[in-house]
Amino acid sequence: MSDTAPMTYREACRQALIEAMEADPRVFMMGEDIGAYGGCYAVTKGLLDMFGPERIRDTPLAESGFTGAGIGAAMVGMRPIVEIMTVNFSLLALDQIINNAATIPHMSGGQFAVPLVIRMATGGGRRVAAQHSHSLEGWYAHIPGIRILAPATIEDARHMLKPALADPNPVLIFEHVMLYNDTEPFDASVNAVDIATAAVRRAGADVSLVTYGGSLKKCLAAAETLAEDGVDAEVIDLRVLRPLDDATILGSVRKTRRCVIVDEGWRTGSLSAEIGMRIAETAFFDLDAPLRRVCSAEVPIPYAPAMEDAALPQPATIVATVRELMGRG
Amino acid sequence: MTDRVHLDRPRLLHLLEAMERIRLFEAKCVELYQTQKILGFLHLYDGEEAVSVGVIEALRPEDAVVATYREHGQALARGIGMDVLMAEMLGKVEGCCRGRGGSMHIFDAKKRFYGGNAIVGGGLPLAIGVALGDKMQGREAVTVCFFGDGAAGEGEFHESLNLAALWQLPVLFVCENNLYSMGMALGRAEVDTDIARHAGGYTMPAEAVDGMDVVAVEAAARRALEHVRGGGGPAFLECRTYRFRAHSMFDAQSYRTKEEVAAWRDKGPILRLTRWMTETGLLHAGDQAAIEERVKAEIEAAVAFAEAGTLEDPADLLKFVSMENVPQEGAVR
Numbered sequence: 001m002s003d004t005a006p007m008t009y010r011e012a013c014r015q016a017l018i019e020a021m022e023a024d025p026r027v028f029m030m031g032e033d034i035g036a037y038g039g040c041y042a043v044t045k046g047l048l049d050m051f052g053p054e055r056i057r058d059t060p061l062a063e064s065g066f067t068g069a070g071i072g073a074a075m076v077g078m079r080p081i082v083e084i085m086t087v088n089f090s091l092l093a094l095d096q097i098i099n100n101a102a103t104i105p106h107m108s109g110g111q112f113a114v115p116l117v118i119r120m121a122t123g124g125g126r127r128v129a130a131q132h133s134h135s136l137e138g139w140y141a142h143i144p145g146i147r148i149l150a151p152a153t154i155e156d157a158r159h160m161l162k163p164a165l166a167d168p169n170p171v172l173i174f175e176h177v178m179l180y181n182d183t184e185p186f187d188a189s190v191n192a193v194d195i196a197t198a199a200v201r202r203a204g205a206d207v208s209l210v211t212y213g214g215s216l217k218k219c220l221a222a223a224e225t226l227a228e229d230g231v232d233a234e235v236i237d238l239r240v241l242r243p244l245d246d247a248t249i250l251g252s253v254r255k256t257r258r259c260v261i262v263d264e265g266w267r268t269g270s271l272s273a274e275i276g277m278r279i280a281e282t283a284f285f286d287l288d289a290p291l292r293r294v295c296s297a298e299v300p301i302p303y304a305p306a307m308e309d310a311a312l313p314q315p316a317t318i319v320a321t322v323r324e325l326m327g328r329g
Numbered sequence: 330m331t332d333r334v335h336l337d338r339p340r341l342l343h344l345l346e347a348m349e350r351i352r353l354f355e356a357k358c359v360e361l362y363q364t365q366k367i368l369g370f371l372h373l374y375d376g377e378e379a380v381s382v383g384v385i386e387a388l389r390p391e392d393a394v395v396a397t398y399r400e401h402g403q404a405l406a407r408g409i410g411m412d413v414l415m416a417e418m419l420g421k422v423e424g425c426c427r428g429r430g431g432s433m434h435i436f437d438a439k440k441r442f443y444g445g446n447a448i449v450g451g452g453l454p455l456a457i458g459v460a461l462g463d464k465m466q467g468r469e470a471v472t473v474c475f476f477g478d479g480a481a482g483e484g485e486f487h488e489s490l491n492l493a494a495l496w497q498l499p500v501l502f503v504c505e506n507n508l509y510s511m512g513m514a515l516g517r518a519e520v521d522t523d524i525a526r527h528a529g530g531y532t533m534p535a536e537a538v539d540g541m542d543v544v545a546v547e548a549a550a551r552r553a554l555e556h557v558r559g560g561g562g563p564a565f566l567e568c569r570t571y572r573f574r575a576h577s578m579f580d581a582q583s584y585r586t587k588e589e590v591a592a593w594r595d596k597g598p599i600l601r602l603t604r605w606m607t608e609t610g611l612l613h614a615g616d617q618a619a620i621e622e623r624v625k626a627e628i629e630a631a632v633a634f635a636e637a638g639t640l641e642d643p644a645d646l647l648k649f650v651s652m653e654n655v656p657q658e659g660a661v662r
């Protein structure tokens with residue numbers, strides 16, 4: 001019998017940080033309001049008291065400056081964890097992430113590694129409109145040299161950090177804002193996860209729903225609804241957006257012969273486009289139906305609730321798309 | 330004061346030779362560019378040699394250097410072998426970065442040389458991190474960060490100066506003010522062209538020095554480093570200098586006059602030093618010829634090494650995109 005007490009996603013992230021800070025003196029954190037304020041999503045609450053201001057380093061509003069500082073510190077032997085409040089603000093640090101962190105190992109001929117972890121919140125649903133709600137992780141997944149993680153479960157939120165810190169390469173962790181308050185039973189007997197594979201969160205025979213992050217719950221909910229109509233959906237949680245676990249995706253699609261990709265990013269030039277193309281390149285003749293996608297509407301995410309809900313993927317749109325695909329529209 | 334510049338004859342000859350090595354190395358690079366052995370961008374340091382030589386003379390082996398795409402001078406002054414540097418310019422696997430970086434991206438872990446950086450301002454935040462990491466691990470080292478006057482317009486410049494001062498980090502910022510960023514004259518780019526004064530606004534000691542005078546640069550660097558090594562936080566040095574040649578290999582130079590360039594050439598760092606040494610009787614007949622001969626032999630050997638080098642096998646194209654482990658600091662490949 002395993003020990004399963006409920007835990008929030010936020011608490012899982014927090015415990016992972018505490019564990020990492022306790023395990024390795026080279027680990028320290030930098031970010032805006034992570035210390036005295038306790039973290040803009042309260043993930044780092046209490047850490048300043050536990051570890052002090054040297055290791056829980058409140059920074060000024062200088063995303064490029066402190067992200068670059070994380071890169072430099074990683075290159076000289078530290079294991080920094082940089083927190084950027086949201087993916088939107090990470091755009092001010094793009095130069096450092098893409099031009100430095102992602103290039104230096106290769107460009108230096110392998111002389112330097114950049115063992116850096118950058119965490120940030122992503123995604124919509126909180127009624128905070130277009131400058132706090134976008135899902136740009138797919139953009140980052142375009143970049144060679146960095147690993148992109150999207151923990152969608154409490155277990156992944158709790159355990160992905162450790163292997164991310166052990167990775168000699170820069171790892172970006174995207175925490176969907178709508179997950180922080182989620183509570184799930186947490187199996188304390190599980191104490192490690194990998195950061196290489198996708199997971200089958202629900203096995204099914206008729207259609208594969210390939211998704212990640214904040215859309216996982218929506219896909220699972222859609223799968224329940226579809227089951228009532230006798231459609232057995234398999235739900236794949238990508239977990240790792242770069243490098244993609246092709247084997248799991250293709251294995252599922254070859255089995256179900258139908259696929260709907262659900263991605264909170266915009267459709268055009270998106271991660272969903274990449275996944276669809278990989279399927280088309282290698283499993284085209286295994287498909288019984290055209291590939292389909294459910295993505296965010298191609299608009300800046302609006303504030304008004306009905307408008308925001310209409311812009312984001314929803315269980316109902318996923319269900320409708322699958323039904324159409326199955327010829328049950 | 331421990332860190333004074335000693336101006337005896339051997340020392341001055343050493344400074345002269347250090348500058349000649351850069352000047353002549355780059356002259357050879359121009360030839361190799363013309364025969365298309367060196368490709369891409371090639372940003373020459375002609376006229377600015379006193380800056381890297383003066384500053385790096387004042388460093389210790391444990392210190393770290395962060396530079397820009399105009400960094401052949403820093404690389405040579407820091408002691409990166411001319412052979413591996415030339416091999417890098419020729420894109421050979423024997424180059425310090427296996428030919429992956431080329432002229433603008435010179436790295437050398439053993440020399441704590443954290444890059445050339447072809448993003449204007451991009452090295453500054455990284456230098457903050459190098460200094461922070463060193464400090465947190467109890468290493469007594471200073472990070473010297475070189476950048477141009479153009480970088481002073483970037484947000485990363487201001488973010489980094491503030492962070493270094495706020496966290497009292499051991500960083501020496503060195504602005505190589507050559508009055509232009511490509512074709513943009515400093516006076517057309519900055520409302521206050523006194524860059525050292527910008528730094529002063531971040532509460533760190535900031536000095537502007539004649540960047541054509543290698544002795545003055547070294548002395549100023551030693552003063553600044555004394556402050557940094559004493560735990561006083563960062564310091565800032567603006568070296569006023571001039572680039573004699575085009576921004577990269579060729580440009581129309583439509584942004585400045587021939588007369589302006591000629592006037593600066595006459596104030597160049599090598600002429601400046603040799604004139605003064607001659608006046609004071611410290612430069613003897615044959616000194617310069619002997620230096621040139623030594624340096625040319627070194628260059629010929631470097632070219633031979635580079636020419637004999639091999640091109641990396643494209644089968645290794647993806648190697649090091651993701652590292653399999655973290656190399657030991659100071660270890661290579």
Ligand SMILES: Cc1ncc(C[n+]2csc(CCOP(=O)(O)OP(=O)(O)O)c2C)c(N)n1
Nearest residue numbers: 399447448449477478479480507509510511
């Ligand atoms: C962020 C960025 N913007 C523009 C450029 C193109 N560029 C390359 S060098 C340069 C001029 C930089 O001038 P300065 O910092 O004064 O250095 P200098 O070339 O004079 O040594 C520019 C605009 C660049 N490499 N990076």
Ligand SMILES: [Mg+2]
Nearest residue numbers: 477478509510
């Ligand atoms: Mg300039």
